[in-house]
Amino acid sequence: MSDRLKEMCKSLRLAYVADIYEKVPFENPSQYLEALFQQEFDLRDTAKGERLIKKARFMNGKELDNFQWGDQVKFPPQINRGDLESLGFISRKENVILTGSPGTG
Template sequence: MNELKEICKSLRLAHTADIYKDIPFENPEQYLKSLLTKELELRESAKIERLIKKAQFLQKKSLSTFQWHDKIHLPSQIDVKELEKLNFIQAKENLILTGSPGTGKTHLATAVGYKACEMGKEVRFYRVSDLVANLEKAWKEDKLTLFKGKFRNADLIVLDEMGYVPFNTEGAELFFQLISDWYEQKSLIITSNLEFSQWNRIFGDSRLTAALVDRVIHHAHILNFTGDSFRITHALSRNN
């Protein structure tokens, strides 16, 4: 058995030594095909798990459980079916989800991120305030290049809760540099409770804000979430 495991290891067959006894045998060709097919399935499943872990989502969400409703206003150039194909990632386009808190923006952003991982895409998930704090820390410790390297292979970057915490000048400039690095190189999903005209509250510099918004929306699909907070509505319904 140890010899078999070593052979499989040399051939980079991570699962074959553990599953070969469980594959039904009809004839040699069928058995080999079934064994290698199962190896590929398990390999793909393990890859997806690695991608999800690397993305560091804060919670698990799925597009299958997301409730599309008439309070979500999509732009004319994309519909739900097209969005769920995630072709915007291949095109290096962005999704901007704006609207009041509790209307489903983070759920959708996370679910799209999960779907991207399932499709073999590299994803990174950050609350914007955490990302800026990490940028400032990396800059102070002279590790900014090393930190930026974490995004080198990312296909999609999810930036959640833009606008909840304002930045200082240093944080705003570092964030702008990062967005500039990603411009037309990565796809972004940004969730925000603020309209673009209000982003100056976060950055405190009108010219920097204008330049950042210009990069973010240049290749973007903007979805506007309206209506009442799901969390408040759910809480009120339980108390009635």
Template sequence: MSESIRSMCKSLKLAYVSEIYENIPFDNPVQYLEALFKEEFRLREKAKVQRLIKNAKFLDSKNLSNYEWNERIRFPTHIDKEGLTSLDFIQQKQNVVLIGSPGTGNYRKFLFMERY
């Protein structure tokens, strides 16, 4: 790609076009531009997600497999630890609210709410 085209892509904020234009199959001009711009949008969205995760400054990745379960954790009567870890509440279209001391990561109560 010529330096002038690269410069124009930069001015138009087409960050990925200069990197991907050769990888897009060319059948006709309309198909080429559509495929090129779709890939630009896809890569922008991917970069946006990575940027938002980085800006969120999450301390650690947490999951239920290394969660410290203890006797102070209370569940609603219709579910237990296994019910929570099975993630069946997702298929039942329920939300989970974890309540506990702010900043400690110690959730003492799980609430399930129907989604409307």
């Protein structure tokens, strides 16, 4: 890509176009631009997610695979361990609050 095109991409804040423009298959100009801009949107979304996670300053990651399920874990009647692990509450637009003593994660 020429320096002029790189400068134009920078001015338009098309951060990824300069890196990906050669990788997009070309059938016709309209299809090319649509595919190019879609990749720009996708890469921006990915970068935004990473930026927000970094900004949140999570101390360390927690996963259900490593959770120690024991007798001390109590569920309300409308949910059980399988429901929690399947994340079904998300599609039902429900909230989940996990509580515990300080230091339990």
